[in-house]
Amino acid sequence: MQILTPHVYWAQRHGEIYLRVDLSDAKNLDISLQENHTLQFRAQGHGAKGDNEYMFSLEFLEPVRPEVNHKSTQRQVDIKLKKQEERWWDRLTQQQKKPLFLAPDFDRWLDESDAEMELQAKEEEKINKISVESRVRTDPYLGLKRGYLFMYNLVQFLGFSWIFVNMTVRLFILGQDSFYDTFHTTADMMYFCQMMAVLEVINPLLGLVKTGFFPAMIQVAGRNVILFVIFGSLEDMQNKPVVFFVFYLWSTIEIFRYPFYMLACISTEWKLLTWLRYSLWIPLYPLGVVAEAVAVIQSLPIFDETRLFSLPLPALLGHSLSFSYTLQLYLVLMFLGLFINFRHLYKQRRRRFRSRKRKVQ
Ligand SMILES: CCCCCCCCCCCCC/C=C/C(=O)SCCNC(=O)CCNC(=O)[C@H](O)C(C)(C)COP(=O)(O)OP(=O)(O)OC[C@H]1O[C@@H](n2cnc3c(N)ncnc32)[C@H](O)[C@@H]1OP(=O)(O)O
Numbered sequence: 503m504q505i506l507t508p509h510v511y512w513a514q515r516h517g518e519i520y521l522r523v524d525l526s527d528a529k530n531l532d533i534s535l536q537e538n539h540t541l542q543f544r545a546q547g548h549g550a551k552g553d554n555e556y557m558f559s560l561e562f563l564e565p566v567r568p569e570v571n572h573k574s575t576q577r578q579v580d581i582k583l584k585k586q587e588e589r590w591w592d593r594l595t596q597q598q599k600k601p602l603f604l605a606p607d608f609d610r611w612l613d614e615s616d617a618e619m620e621l622q623a624k625e626e627e628k629i630n631k632i633s634v635e636s637r638v639r640t641d642p643y644l645g646l647k648r649g650y651l652f653m654y655n656l657v658q659f660l661g662f663s664w665i666f667v668n669m670t671v672r673l674f675i676l677g678q679d680s681f682y683d684t685f686h687t688t689a690d691m692m693y694f695c696q697m698m699a700v701l702e703v704i705n706p707l708l709g710l711v712k713t714g715f716f717p718a719m720i721q722v723a724g725r726n727v728i729l730f731v732i733f734g735s736l737e738d739m740q741n742k743p744v745v746f747f748v749f750y751l752w753s754t755i756e757i758f759r760y761p762f763y764m765l766a767c768i769s770t771e772w773k774l775l776t777w778l779r780y781s782l783w784i785p786l787y788p789l790g791v792v793a794e795a796v797a798v799i800q801s802l803p804i805f806d807e808t809r810l811f812s813l814p815l816p817a818l819l820g821h822s823l824s825f826s827y828t829l830q831l832y833l834v835l836m837f838l839g840l841f842i843n844f845r846h847l848y849k850q851r852r853r854r855f856r857s858r859k860r861k862v863q
Pocket residue numbers: 651652655711712713714717718719720721723724725751752755759763764766767782783786787789790791794835836837838839840843847850
């Protein structure tokens with residue numbers, strides 16, 4: 503058997519040297535390092551000249567650490583060495599002229615500035631990991647908080663899903679007739695979900711979630727005025743088709759929003775769900791506010807007629823001030839609330855998709 507030299511490919515980082523020996527099915531490997539300077543390689547395998555014994559020797563430009571890591575695969579032998587001092591080498595070997603069997607490993611090749619950037623990125627990743635770990639370690643109640651949020655989101659998801667499925671099935675079976683008894687079939691569940699939703703205002707106050715207090719307050723208060731004051735207290739409103747549209751629009755967004763939060767509690771993300779959570783509000787929110795405005799407008803004559811919640815006035819000023827005046831003011835507030843929350847959700851959407859794009863790059 504002839505003794506031949508295999509093709510050797512190399513690349514470096516500030517602290518390491520990588521060698522790739524082009525020898526498949528290598529056997530009887532004998533790799534040693536002399537005086538931390540010279541690598542001797544000998545093995546049998548299939549190289550450029552068929553099955554043979556191959557060997558080479560490399561005298562490095564600077565000393566390396568005594569440990570030699572190597573891994574032989576079906577295709578090649580990978581060798582990794584650590585430089586004794588972490589610095590960039592101008593070339594691999596002592597001799598100026600590059601040995602003929604040696605070539606750059608372009609799969610691994612980086613020039614000095616790229617390698618520095620890679621090093622920096624690794625450092626940043628390490629620092630981020632440490633800061634996340636220390637944050638996790640410094641909050642002994644994290645598990646409890648996540649457990650509570652997960653359960654809250656699960657309950658809301660089940661509640662709104664029940665409403666959504668119930669309304670959809672009835673719509674398919676009864677058609678337009680289902681519009682008229684939405685309240686009687688789903689109000690109890692909607693009451694429950696919307697009472698629970700008060701926690702959404704409390705959670706940011708307790709620092710449990712990063713939601714802004716005002717957007718959450720506008721959302722919860724806005725819906726509860728419609729549910730409890732307009733629909734809940736006026737029987738004449740309860741069989742109007744507008745109830746169907748309001749409840750359907752509310753529950754459509756929630757069957758995506760709550761599962762999105764549930765996944766966030768277990769540090770998981772489904773791209774499609776994230777997209778739906780941060781996109782569906784674009785048509786649904788204005789439609790929701792329009793449906794709510796219709797409900798308020800329809801309730802005005804009923805409040806005038808029944809004098810419910812009207813404000814007693816001194817005899818000199820008249821009998822009483824109808825609650826419909828308060829509601830007319832509320833109509834203006836609704837569109838202000840729509841503007842504030844639309845802007846908030848738009849910012850959340852941009853922040854979410856911008857940070858995702860950055861992660862992908
Ligand atoms: C005195 C009365 C005055 C009242 C004035 C009233 C005016 C009323 C006018 C307004 C009327 C509104 C009526 C509503 C109509 C409708 O709903 S129509 C249907 C469509 N609706 C929607 O699309 C709105 C849905 N609602 C929301 O999106 C929220 O309620 C919100 C507060 C408006 C915005 O949500 P926010 O939490 O700020 O954004 P996110 O990006 O989702 O969350 C921020 C981060 O917090 C984490 N998080 C939030 N909640 C939870 C949770 N429960 N569990 C776990 N985690 C949560 C979330 O994951 C985010 O974290 P990061 O991803 O790490 O950023």
